Amino acid sequence: MNNVVNLSHKKIEIEKKREREKLNKPDALTIKLWRLSMEIDDLIKKGVLDDSLPPDEIAAIIAHRLGTLISCSEKSVELSEFCCHIIERMNSSRVTGEPA
Known part of the structure; x- marks a missing residue:
């Protein structure tokens, strides 16, 4: 009987963990915005490092x-x-x- 109770508790804990993970997953818009952000960063780094553009001009x-x-x-x-x-x-x- 004790094993059944323990298994039931474990099942409930696993279900709660899955629910928390679902809540923490980013939505599609967040992922798109993150990708855009990374692309902007890449362009800025390329401009400064590869093309020797002054950071203050890029900021402007x-x-x-x-x-x-x-x-x-x-x-x-x-x-x-x-x-x-x-x-x-x-x-x-x-x-x-x-x-x-």
Whole structure:
């Protein structure tokens, strides 16, 4: 009888673990955005490392493009503030390689 109870508990634990894993899986939009982010990073690194483009010039181009993107948003003020917050976090002192 004790074995049946233990197996039942294990089955419940396994089901709970599967449910947690499902909740933690990224959705399709998150995956697409992550891929886009990686492509942008690759372009920036290629521009700086391979094509010897100055990082400040690339930043200026990205800022201009970001301004265009923000202007298309229904909540442009909030998006602009959010972007400023992200830039400030990225620019704060942190260990290199540490996530923003």
